[in-house]
Amino acid sequence: MRAIDVHVHPSTRGLDCDACAYFRRELNDVPTTEEEFAELFVAQQVKALLIGWHPSTVKDGTRNSNEYVIELVTKYPAAFAGVLASLNVGSQPVAELVEEAEALLKNPAVKGFKFHPPDQNFYPNDKKHYELWELLEAGQKPVMFHTGFTVLGANQDGGKGIGLDCGRPIHLDTLARDFPRMKIIAAHPGWPWQEELIGVVTHKKNIYVDTSGYLAEQLPELFQRAIRGRLQDKALFGTDFPYVDLEKALVSFDKLGLKDAVKEKILLSNARSVFAL
Numbered sequence: 001m002r003a004i005d006v007h008v009h010p011s012t013r014g015l016d017c018d019a020c021a022y023f024r025r026e027l028n029d030v031p032t033t034e035e036e037f038a039e040l041f042v043a044q045q046v047k048a049l050l051i052g053w054h055p056s057t058v059k060d061g062t063r064n065s066n067e068y069v070i071e072l073v074t075k076y077p078a079a080f081a082g083v084l085a086s087l088n089v090g091s092q093p094v095a096e097l098v099e100e101a102e103a104l105l106k107n108p109a110v111k112g113f114k115f116h117p118p119d120q121n122f123y124p125n126d127k128k129h130y131e132l133w134e135l136l137e138a139g140q141k142p143v144m145f146h147t148g149f150t151v152l153g154a155n156q157d158g159g160k161g162i163g164l165d166c167g168r169p170i171h172l173d174t175l176a177r178d179f180p181r182m183k184i185i186a187a188h189p190g191w192p193w194q195e196e197l198i199g200v201v202t203h204k205k206n207i208y209v210d211t212s213g214y215l216a217e218q219l220p221e222l223f224q225r226a227i228r229g230r231l232q233d234k235a236l237f238g239t240d241f242p243y244v245d246l247e248k249a250l251v252s253f254d255k256l257g258l259k260d261a262v263k264e265k266i267l268l269s270n271a272r273s274v275f276a277l
């Protein structure tokens with residue numbers, strides 16, 4: 001295996017066309033059948049973690065769901081390493097979320113959870129969600145939160161109702177303080193708050209970061225320096241497929257000129273240890 005991609009959305013459901021336009025992604029290049037989607041990862045010798053969340057901006061077609069990505073993992077074990085399940089934090093009573101999370105934690109395909117605070121309109125460190133975080137911390141599954149800019153609603157009137165503030169990296173800082181045994185992954189380099197993100201990931205041992213949403217050579221310079229050095233044990237390779245192409249992401253990652261040992265950590269062994277794969 002060449003890499004673990006910790007940040008993959010199924011291209012077969014819930015594809016956001018504004019996001020594809022933002023990334024100038026040719027829709028013809030995006031696999032639309034499950035077989036093609038799985039085959040792409042097998043061909044690149046990459047195993048993906050599939051995200052079960054459905055963006056609020058996508059109204060058409062069948063919804064993506066935890067059940068659906070769990071089914072994909074079961075059908076295509078050579079392509080997919082597991083699932084990052086999602087829950088309707090922010091719009092559903094916490095007691096219901098706890099019940100759903102309890103069931104998901106028992107499923108061996110579920111390797112962690114993924115939330116999108118700007119799109120789901122909640123603050124990760126808001127105490128009203130703490131009962132859920134207590135359960136996830138006790139369940140020992142890492143929890144990923146989108147940070148920084150989002151392509152959802154980008155260049156749309158009112159950002160399609162999405163506010164960026166919920167995605168500021170600083171909100172993960174007090175969360176990590178209050179849940180020191182919860183492994184937290186900040187998704188993306190946190191732009192335009194990349195310095196804030198690096199500060200938080202450097203200070204809190206239980207916060208990690210993924211490289212997704214960018215070709216590696218386009219990552220903020222400061223972020224590239226951080227993952228080359230102090231954060232090399234805390235950075236995880238991720239694409240944000242289908243918005244970023246897997247093959248291009250791998251080629252670009254090679255161009256960072258990282259030492260082999262550092263490259264191996266970021267592509268593979270950090271993810272293995274964080275998600276217990």
Ligand SMILES: [Zn+2]
Pocket residue numbers: 007009240
């Ligand atoms: Zn994503």
